Amino acid sequence: MKLHHLLLAILITAIWGVNFSVIKLGLSSVDPLILAGIRFTLCALPTLFFIKKPDVAWRYIISYGLVFGIGLWGLVNLGIKAGLSAGIASLLLQFSAFFTLLLGSLVFKERLNRYQIAGFTVACSGLMCIVFITDGSVTLTGTLLVLAGAIAWSIANIINKHSGTTQIFSFLVWSSAFSPIPLFVLDWLVNGSNGYAALVTHIDYRAVLSILFQVYPNTLFGYWVWNSLLKRYPLSTVAPLSLLVPVFGILGSMAIFGENISWIKILALLLIISGLITGLYGQRLTRFLREKALV
Numbered sequence: 001m002k003l004h005h006l007l008l009a010i011l012i013t014a015i016w017g018v019n020f021s022v023i024k025l026g027l028s029s030v031d032p033l034i035l036a037g038i039r040f041t042l043c044a045l046p047t048l049f050f051i052k053k054p055d056v057a058w059r060y061i062i063s064y065g066l067v068f069g070i071g072l073w074g075l076v077n078l079g080i081k082a083g084l085s086a087g088i089a090s091l092l093l094q095f096s097a098f099f100t101l102l103l104g105s106l107v108f109k110e111r112l113n114r115y116q117i118a119g120f121t122v123a124c125s126g127l128m129c130i131v132f133i134t135d136g137s138v139t140l141t142g143t144l145l146v147l148a149g150a151i152a153w154s155i156a157n158i159i160n161k162h163s164g165t166t167q168i169f170s171f172l173v174w175s176s177a178f179s180p181i182p183l184f185v186l187d188w189l190v191n192g193s194n195g196y197a198a199l200v201t202h203i204d205y206r207a208v209l210s211i212l213f214q215v216y217p218n219t220l221f222g223y224w225v226w227n228s229l230l231k232r233y234p235l236s237t238v239a240p241l242s243l244l245v246p247v248f249g250i251l252g253s254m255a256i257f258g259e260n261i262s263w264i265k266i267l268a269l270l271l272i273i274s275g276l277i278t279g280l281y282g283q284r285l286t287r288f289l290r291e292k293a294l295v
Helices: 003-026 032-044 058-081 086-107 114-131 140-163 168-176 180-191 194-202 205-232 235-257 263-294
Strands: none
Touching (some): 032 180, 058 140, 058 168, 086 235, 168 205, 235 263
16 A cells, blocks of 8 residues: 555544544534434535435435434444443444444355454453443443444445445435434434524534534545545455554544543453454464465
C-alpha cells in the first residue's frame, strides 16, 4: 500500500474511533433514537437525489437501512446513553466480526476453522475482563445494547453480501432513507413528545457538531474512502487496519471525557484485538510463516 493511502486509511479508522465520543457529546442534549434519525436523514438527503439507485432489489435496500440504522446505531446510541463509555463501546462493537462469522456459518454453511474458534474464545475472555471494570464506565444495560448492536451489524453484513451489490456508496445512501422515520416513531412511542420538545429547547452547538461529524466525515467520507481502498488493494491489506478503531475509540474517550484507562481495560483491549487477529487472520499468518520457513 502506498504511504499516502496508508495514512488515509489510518485517518478513517481514527475518525471512526473518535466518532463514539462524538456520539456521546450529541447525546448530552438529543435523545439517542432522534440523534440516529437525524444522522441518517442527512446521510440520505440531499445526496440521494444525485446518486442513481443501486441495481439491487428493494428488499435489500430497505432491510439494510432498517438493520443498520435502528439495529446498529440506534442500539449503540442507547448503549452509550445507558452509561457505557465511548471507548468501551468502540471495543465491544468489534465483536460484530465474530458474529458475522457465526451467522455466515449458519446462513452460507461456511465452516468455522480452529483459528476462528480459538480467536472467539480469546476475545470472550477479554469480554469477561470488561465485566470486572468498576470505575463507572461500564453498565450491564449498555454492554448488552452494544453487543446487540454488534449482532445487528453482522446481520447487515449478511444482507449486504446477499444483495451482491458493488455500488457500496449508493447502497449506503439509498438504504439510509429507510432508517429515519422508524427511529423517530420509536422515540415517540417510548418518550412521547418529550424528546422532540427537548430537541427544540436544549439542542446546542455540541449536538449540531456531533450530527455533522457523524454524517459527513464519519459516514459519507469514511465509507467512500474505505471502499475505494478496498477496490484498489486486496481485502487482506486494508481490512486489518480496522483493528485500530477501538484504539482510537479509547484514545478519543480519554482526550474528550478524561476516561481512566486501567490495567484491566488494557488487558481487555489486548485480548479482544488478539482474538480478532487470531480469528480473522490466524490461518493466513500461519501459512505465511510456514512459507517463510521453507525459503
